[in-house]
Amino acid sequence: MSYKPTHSYLKKRISLFIIDIIASAYNTIVTEKDFIVNTTKPEFTGDYTVVLFSLTKKLNTNIKDLATNLGEHLLQNYSDVIASHNLTGAFLNISITESHLLNFLNVEYANSTYSKKPFHGKKVMVEYSSPNTNKPLHLGHLRNNFLGYSIAEIYKWNGYDVFTSCIVNDRGMHICKSMLAWQKWGNGKTPSDTNQKGDHFVGDYYVLFASALKQEIAELQQHGLTEKEAEQKSLLMQEVQKMLVLWEQGDAGIMQLWNMMNGWVYEGFDFTYKKIGTTFDRTYYESKTYLLGKKFVEDGLQEKKFFKKEDHSVWTDLTKYGLDEKLLLRKDGTSVYITQDLGLAENKFNDFAYNTSIYVVGDEQNYHFQVLKIILQQLEKPYANGVYHLSYGMVELPSGKMKSREGTVVDADDLIAEMTTIAKQHSIELGKIDAFNEEQLERLSFTIGMAALKFYLLRVDPKKKMIFNPEESIDFHGFTGPFIQYTYARICSIIDKNNAPITADENTVFLSSLEKELLLEIDLMPHIFEQSLAENNPSLVAVYAYTVAKKFNAFYAQHPILQAENEAIKKMRLRLATFVSYVLKNCAHALGFELPEKM
RNA sequence: GAUCUCGUAGCUCAGUUGGAUAGAGCGACAGCCUUCUAAGCUGUAGGUCAUUGGUUCGAAUCCAAUCGGGAUCACCA
Numbered sequence: 001m002s003y004k005p006t007h008s009y010l011k012k013r014i015s016l017f018i019i020d021i022i023a024s025a026y027n028t029i030v031t032e033k034d035f036i037v038n039t040t041k042p043e044f045t046g047d048y049t050v051v052l053f054s055l056t057k058k059l060n061t062n063i064k065d066l067a068t069n070l071g072e073h074l075l076q077n078y079s080d081v082i083a084s085h086n087l088t089g090a091f092l093n094i095s096i097t098e099s100h101l102l103n104f105l106n107v108e109y110a111n112s113t114y115s116k117k118p119f120h121g122k123k124v125m126v127e128y129s130s131p132n133t134n135k136p137l138h139l140g141h142l143r144n145n146f147l148g149y150s151i152a153e154i155y156k157w158n159g160y161d162v163f164t165s166c167i168v169n170d171r172g173m174h175i176c177k178s179m180l181a182w183q184k185w186g187n188g189k190t191p192s193d194t195n196q197k198g199d200h201f202v203g204d205y206y207v208l209f210a211s212a213l214k215q216e217i218a219e220l221q222q223h224g225l226t227e228k229e230a231e232q233k234s235l236l237m238q239e240v241q242k243m244l245v246l247w248e249q250g251d252a253g254i255m256q257l258w259n260m261m262n263g264w265v266y267e268g269f270d271f272t273y274k275k276i277g278t279t280f281d282r283t284y285y286e287s288k289t290y291l292l293g294k295k296f297v298e299d300g301l302q303e304k305k306f307f308k309k310e311d312h313s314v315w316t317d318l319t320k321y322g323l324d325e326k327l328l329l330r331k332d333g334t335s336v337y338i339t340q341d342l343g344l345a346e347n348k349f350n351d352f353a354y355n356t357s358i359y360v361v362g363d364e365q366n367y368h369f370q371v372l373k374i375i376l377q378q379l380e381k382p383y384a385n386g387v388y389h390l391s392y393g394m395v396e397l398p399s400g401k402m403k404s405r406e407g408t409v410v411d412a413d414d415l416i417a418e419m420t421t422i423a424k425q426h427s428i429e430l431g432k433i434d435a436f437n438e439e440q441l442e443r444l445s446f447t448i449g450m451a452a453l454k455f456y457l458l459r460v461d462p463k464k465k466m467i468f469n470p471e472e473s474i475d476f477h478g479f480t481g482p483f484i485q486y487t488y489a490r491i492c493s494i495i496d497k498n499n500a501p502i503t504a505d506e507n508t509v510f511l512s513s514l515e516k517e518l519l520l521e522i523d524l525m526p527h528i529f530e531q532s533l534a535e536n537n538p539s540l541v542a543v544y545a546y547t548v549a550k551k552f553n554a555f556y557a558q559h560p561i562l563q564a565e566n567e568a569i570k571k572m573r574l575r576l577a578t579f580v581s582y583v584l585k586n587c588a589h590a591l592g593f594e595l596p597e598k599m
Numbered sequence: 600g601a602u603c604u605c606g607u608a609g610c611u612c613a614g615u616u617g618g619a620u621a622g623a624g625c626g627a628c629a630g631c632c633u634u635c636u637a638a639g640c641u642g643u644a645g646g647u648c649a650u651u652g653g654u655u656c657g658a659a660u661c662c663a664a665u666c667g668g669g670a671u672c673a674c675c676a
Binding site for chain 2: 134327476479539543599
């Protein structure tokens, strides 16, 4: 009759019980996939429900016999967990014993790392953020950063050895564009001259180039050229291409310009990364990995896995995978995007010997990563199969895609500042933090604003695109980060106000149905984190944290802990509150935001 | 054109991988602050799950077609 802290949640244990019973009573092997265990709908009595349809078919028996049989065996063999059962239709509803739940609570409530898996040595590399050094970060990058950070934390929680990395796209055509623009129209100005963050400063020159190019192409089109022809004929584009070749040759002047401008950008990025709490175990630079990629292409060419066209460009034929031919090296010998990713994969494997390598990159690059994996397989790299693209949808505005050229980009720095300001206004209006000094208020506002922002971006399934309406500011009420924070702060205050030691016999306690629900919810935490990892989807954790917090608030709004009818119940509720606070804290940690003890 | 993807309440999103009468938040409306934090709680209204057909005990979920949005198919990254 004692609870064993196995972290094996009830839903799973019930499945295993049933597999066991069927093996002995029916002499048949079934697996967890042969039947379903659900949480029971509120209108029926019970906690978990086994759906019997598929089992009756498999066992060639009728529902009633099977239900009676299962029910009896459950009660006999697992009486410490199973209290009772009833059958409605083909749904076998099972109730969990109160003693099991109370034991669970009493053993685990003080376990601040409840549901955390022990280290098992499997290595995961998570690459995320991956900025371009030609423009500042925007809302889409924030989704990427928060996703990458969160998924790394979820892997850690599940016992993985995690190594985070960032690839900086610091070279290529787009970088040359902003360099050329600065060379032409910058008049030697620096970010401090215009009092701008470095990334914003450089980004402005990228936009400047884009509009100049657009104008030039429009003029050429008036002379009867198609858009594509115009782009090829464009003097600006030709200059950019020349600059790229010079860059790859290591031209001293170009390198100096490149280093200077990238330096400005990094300064700006560092500021933003620090704010949003993004860190990497290692930063890779495309400028340093692309040469290795070129070598791989040469290797593949030698081994006749790739082929060269008449103009000296190098390709691989992917038609047998249902894809097209793919360019690997341009005719002028310079490398393309995928070339550097080949080198990068090798570098990452040499540095970390990963089992799995996750790339957090937008879904517009699904094709790219499909191709990358195939090419690595063509090259017979041992790490090829571990490549996984964590593809996420774009963040769009109600009017459609964000476009930097049209000025419809939601800038990351601006948004962070705005969230902090709103949080501050709320805090002052509510008047709860009057005792705070200016610095504490600033810190709290930032913590709350960031939680709102992070939760907002993480609560949605990553693979779906999401719509952000700048007209309506991000909410601080309801299904939000601040709601989790609020609940946590309340619990802290409850515990704080009860210093008096309580001694009572726990066995006299009875759980209300809501408390039971809350405990069953907490019991599910290991399952949620496993699922979240299996799907590479932090939104499950966000939803979970909200559900737990919601249930806590719902019950304790009406049943005050400190006014409980007797000491035993008070003690039990304090323990439950503590347990909830740990769960919330761990969820928040996985989602990358802080929980203040007072707000 | 080809491939992929999405379509659920006025808006933003869930929906436990095929299970019972489809759920939250926001917004709207009605209540609740002399008792642990009202960034909260309780209630009401709001749905032909894009459409049509199929598969079966059972479909928002699987299959097909249609309509509608988006992405990719670059010597951009």
